[in-house]
Amino acid sequence: MYFMNALLGYVMPYLAVIFNLVSSPTMDKRGGVDYYDPTGRGGSMLINAGDGYGEPMNVIISGLSSPAVLTLDGAINFARAIGFSKECFGLHLGGYMPANLGDGNGWVNQTIELRQDYGNAGGGTCLESLVGGNHFRIFVQNGTAADSGALFLAVSREEPVSKHHDIVPNGYNIGRDQLVSAAIGQTRYHGVKYHTIAQNITGLLEAGTDGINHGIAQDGIITLLTVTID
Ligand SMILES: *[C@@H]1O[C@H](CO)[C@@H](O)[C@H](O)[C@H]1NC(C)=O
Ligand SMILES: *[C@@H]1O[C@H](CO)[C@@H](O)[C@H](O)[C@H]1NC(C)=O
Ligand SMILES: *[C@@H]1O[C@H](CO)[C@@H](O)[C@H](O)[C@H]1NC(C)=O
Numbered sequence: 001m002y003f004m005n006a007l008l009g010y011v012m013p014y015l016a017v018i019f020n021l022v023s024s025p026t027m028d029k030r031g032g033v034d035y036y037d038p039t040g041r042g043g044s045m046l047i048n049a050g051d052g053y054g055e056p057m058n059v060i061i062s063g064l065s066s067p068a069v070l071t072l073d074g075a076i077n078f079a080r081a082i083g084f085s086k087e088c089f090g091l092h093l094g095g096y097m098p099a100n101l102g103d104g105n106g107w108v109n110q111t112i113e114l115r116q117d118y119g120n121a122g123g124g125t126c127l128e129s130l131v132g133g134n135h136f137r138i139f140v141q142n143g144t145a146a147d148s149g150a151l152f153l154a155v156s157r158e159e160p161v162s163k164h165h166d167i168v169p170n171g172y173n174i175g176r177d178q179l180v181s182a183a184i185g186q187t188r189y190h191g192v193k194y195h196t197i198a199q200n201i202t203g204l205l206e207a208g209t210d211g212i213n214h215g216i217a218q219d220g221i222i223t224l225l226t227v228t229i230d
Contacts, residue, residue, distance in 0.1 A: 034062040034224060036146035037204060041102025045205040045222070047137065047154045048098050048107065049213040055154050055167075056205055056212070057099060057139065058176040059223050063148035066229040069194070070149045072111060075138060078227060081189035082182040084134070085117040101152060103143030110137035110154075133158065134175050155179050172218040180223045186230075193230040198223050 038044060046054025061069065061078075068074045076086065098107040116133035136155040141148045157175040159166045168174065183196045200221050207220030 032064070033148050034064055034226070035060050035141060035148045035150035035152075036102065038100065038102035038141075038146075038152075039204065041146055043100040043102025046099075046211060047110075047139070050097075052211070053213040054211055055097065055156060056172055056218050056222075057152040057154045058172055058205070058218065058221070059136070059153040059155050059179060059225060060201075061151040061153065062224055062226040063141070063150040065225070065227040067149070068192075068229055069227045070140075070151060075151055076112070076114070077189055077192055078187075078194060079114045080117070081187040081192070081194055082179065083117055084114040084136070084179075086112070086114060097137060097154070099137075099139040099152065099154070101139055101141040101143070102146055103141045103148075104145030105143035108139065111140055113137045134178050136175070136179065153179070167214050167216050169216065171214075171216055172212075173221075176221070176223060180225065183225055183227070194227050195230055196225055196227045198225055200224075 044054065045057050047057060049055050061075070063070070069078050079085065096109040098109050100107045113135060115135040118133070134155065134157050136153045139152040139154075141150045141152060155172070155175040156167045157171040157178065159168055180198050184198050185196065187194045187196065201224055202221055204222050205218075205220045207218065209215050209217045212218060
């Protein structure tokens, strides 16, 4: 017994040093958390699509990602690395939809909406608007009440503009899974190299069609991405 205590007494300070070395890189990034759950804080995991319906925020880019990813320009660069770009010539075809992330900022419109880029520089996202494809809106959890710095993404796969940008059947799950598949592992754009890991979260968002825009069921899974710049 004495021996064990003595051994622990000897080893603990070293363990503490090692623990600090390992944990300190995340401590100086904002609140040092992946995200704060908006629902317990007067917010919602559904963005407001009007008429009492919502669309799920089904991807979160963790607040523990490299800080440069969590800025507007950084998020756009990352989005380009995974096959998205800014909307077709700045035209806003999707409309504003606000979200409340429970961070004290209340309901706030999306910061930006990005669409799948079909690879033809400049015209690529116009093609998405015409033929349909994946798109998402970004919301930033940066209010003083829950300042994780995390980006909340409402991702869905759309019909072409001729069908008024409705969501395709199963379009929330499909949109999320497609974005996540494109993101995981190594990606790069404009000289920035990213390494992304994914983890599914359940329990934040109820599965089903209740209150969901277009009555399209979603599986309630939110994928948390942690994006590190190499
Ligand atoms: C979102 O933007 C629209 C268009 O500019 C505006 O009418 C609306 O008030 C904004 N909503 C919020 C919650 O800021
Ligand atoms: C929160 O993020 C939004 C969108 O990037 C930005 O406009 C706003 O200034 C930020 N607020 C704070 C307190 O940093
Ligand atoms: C998350 O859930 C989706 C849908 O079930 C699945 O396709 C994907 O492989 C899961 N990802 C992880 C990292 O578990």
